[in-house]
Amino acid sequence: QVLESGGGLVQPGGSQTLSCVGSGFNFGGISMNWVRQAPGKGLEWLAVISRYSNSIHYADSVRGRFTIFRDNSRNTVYLQMSSLRTEDTAIYYCVKEEPNGYRYGLDVWGQGITVIVSS
Amino acid sequence: DVQMTQSPSSVSASVGDRVTISCRASQPINNWLAWYQQKPGKAPKFLINGASNVQGGVPSRFSGTGYGTDFTLTISSLQAEDFGTYYCQQGYSFPLTFGGGTKVEIK
Numbered sequence: 001q002v003l004e005s006g007g008g009l010v011q012p013g014g015s016q017t018l019s020c021v022g023s024g025f026n027f028g029g030i031s032m033n034w035v036r037q038a039p040g041k042g043l044e045w046l047a048v049i050s051r052y053s054n055s056i057h058y059a060d061s062v063r064g065r066f067t068i069f070r071d072n073s074r075n076t077v078y079l080q081m082s083s084l085r086t087e088d089t090a091i092y093y094c095v096k097e098e099p100n101g102y103r104y105g106l107d108v109w110g111q112g113i114t115v116i117v118s119s
Numbered sequence: 120d121v122q123m124t125q126s127p128s129s130v131s132a133s134v135g136d137r138v139t140i141s142c143r144a145s146q147p148i149n150n151w152l153a154w155y156q157q158k159p160g161k162a163p164k165f166l167i168n169g170a171s172n173v174q175g176g177v178p179s180r181f182s183g184t185g186y187g188t189d190f191t192l193t194i195s196s197l198q199a200e201d202f203g204t205y206y207c208q209q210g211y212s213f214p215l216t217f218g219g220g221t222k223v224e225i226k
Contacts, residue, residue: 033215042206042217042218042219043206043217044217045208045214045215045216048213057214059214060214093163102210102213103151103210104151104168104169104210105153105208105210106153106208108165109162109163110162
């Protein structure tokens with residue numbers, strides 16, 4: 001399973017870092033993703049980091065503002081968010097990639113953590 | 120970026136009905152297509168990958184077909200617990216992209 005933490009209320013222009021701890025699988029051998037869902041909206045993929053952090057991809061909507069990184073010694077992946085906008089308000093999901101790779105889907109989802117960007 | 124378009128956006132059907140959801144990619148994606156089910160207030164659940172590979176524990180009434188740009192999720196006999204929103208997602212290239220979702224309601 002995966003478990004997110006670090007959400008909450010943040011002011012526009014501010015920063016927040018989300019954490020996600022994985023357990024029950026070989027965390028260091030799997031790519032990890034972040035996906036978000038704005039209130040009443042669909043799913044938006046945000047970022048992926050490979051097992052050794054040597055391959056990282058971002059959605060255009062967050063590139064340059066969000067940074068994904070991981071610490072395999074702590075079985076944890078992070079999403080550092082800066083220059084936050086009201087439109088970043090969403091439930092953020094930490095999601096494990098299917099063991100055969102990104103083309104095979106996202107098989108384990110966290111329960112989600114809420115980030116509200118508001119003054 | 121590969122755009123994913125789902126139809127219909129919502130469907131209302133009775134228990135026992137056959138329900139079909141379509142998903143179209145803006146360019147060919149081979150069979151790198153996954154389906155998810157999301158119930159209100161819950162995280163999405165992984166149903167199908169490789170367009171037709173149903174995940175373990177998913178009821179056999181769920182099936183997927185398609186290749187290239189056109190894909191279909193079928194619920195052969197709708198059950199009460201199948202309500203929720205269904206999303207397709209392409210795994211062909213980054214950024215990964217989802218369809219807009221299809222809300223399934225039980226009449």
